[in-house]
Amino acid sequence: MRALRTMFSRGDRTILGRWFWTIDRPLLGMVLLLMGIGLIAVAAASPAASQRLSGANYTYADLYFLKRQVIWVAIGLPVLIAVSxxxxxxxxxxxxxGTAGGLAALAALPFLGDEGTNGAVRWIIIGGSQVQPSELLKPMFIVTTAWLLAFRFDDPKVPAIPASGLLLVLIVALLMIQPDLGQTVLVSSIWVAQAFIAGLSATLLAILIAIGAVGILMAYLFVPHVTSRIDRFITGEGDNFQAERSIDAIRSGGLFGTGPGEGQAKFSLPEPHTDYIFAVIGEEFGMIACLFVAILFLAIVVRVITQLFDEDDPFVTVAAAGLAAQIGLQAFINMIVALDLLPSKGMTLPFISHGGSSFLALCIGTGMLLSLTRRSRFLTRAAEPEMRLGAT
Known part of the structure; x- marks a missing residue:
């Protein structure tokens, strides 16, 4: 960031100059730091992931997933900046x-989707790559919901909450057809938070929480793989392989880790480069590194919230809060799953886990967040000396 400061003066009126002096640079810096940590973590997990997926011999030079992650960062970072x-x-x-396209893609999944584990149909194959429509839909839905809810601030009689609620119901129905309980819980939680900011009453909030609890109970009763995961989590009996291997990896790292490339527990860890990359960080870099990552995600959420205290546009407030909540809540779920405090959800760690559609969706969402929170105060301050000179 310091190098960029030397490139642009405060009075720079070019597109890049205006972007640099109006963007939330601390927020952008934290996101870039997470991407850097992600490259290191994927490099550590790549040999283990290659071995598990290929079943063949491996070497530490086998950095297939790191190479792919570098490509995704090379694609995602310009997308983030362009959107911002x-x-x-x-x-x-x-x-x-994006919401309209995402809904169409979700509706097409039963007919065009590729079946994964547990019979779930969540991906569409495009050009040899798997694309998960629900990931790309999330940031689009959050901003669209904010746009609908913002009408309520102009006229409280507008049924903005019911309208956005109907959109949520449609998305939840399409997600449960897959089925994808984790994404359903995440999207629903973010919508509730946005609706509460827009004036949802405490009574309705309690009712919605109760409905959500009933929905989870119904999934437990009627969706076999959800039943199995929750039973294993509660009783600790049966095939609890994922959680046990994750805890083994974190324990073996201790406070300071085994060192880069020295971890061995990761080779028995399921999805070490995606769902359980937090455990890889714990094994090779220690719990202190895990704590730093958790604090970094918390800092992003706090940064956005504090910036919104001075925001006058309700649309920006609701949208930015929702986008920050997505990053924070998704990171929280991934980390506590790795710590065996929640059943496995198949959710990536934002900006750190290896991924295609997930990483790109996060870049788009963060670009939207940076776009909506851009402030012109820097340009205004730069123009003040010129105004004073003109006045004299």
């Missing part, structure tokens, strides 16, 4: 178009 340059109007338009 959009004016608010175009960010909202992008969200509306």
């Amino acid at each position: 340059m959009l004016p608010k109007l175009w960010t909202r338009r992008l969200a509306l178009l």
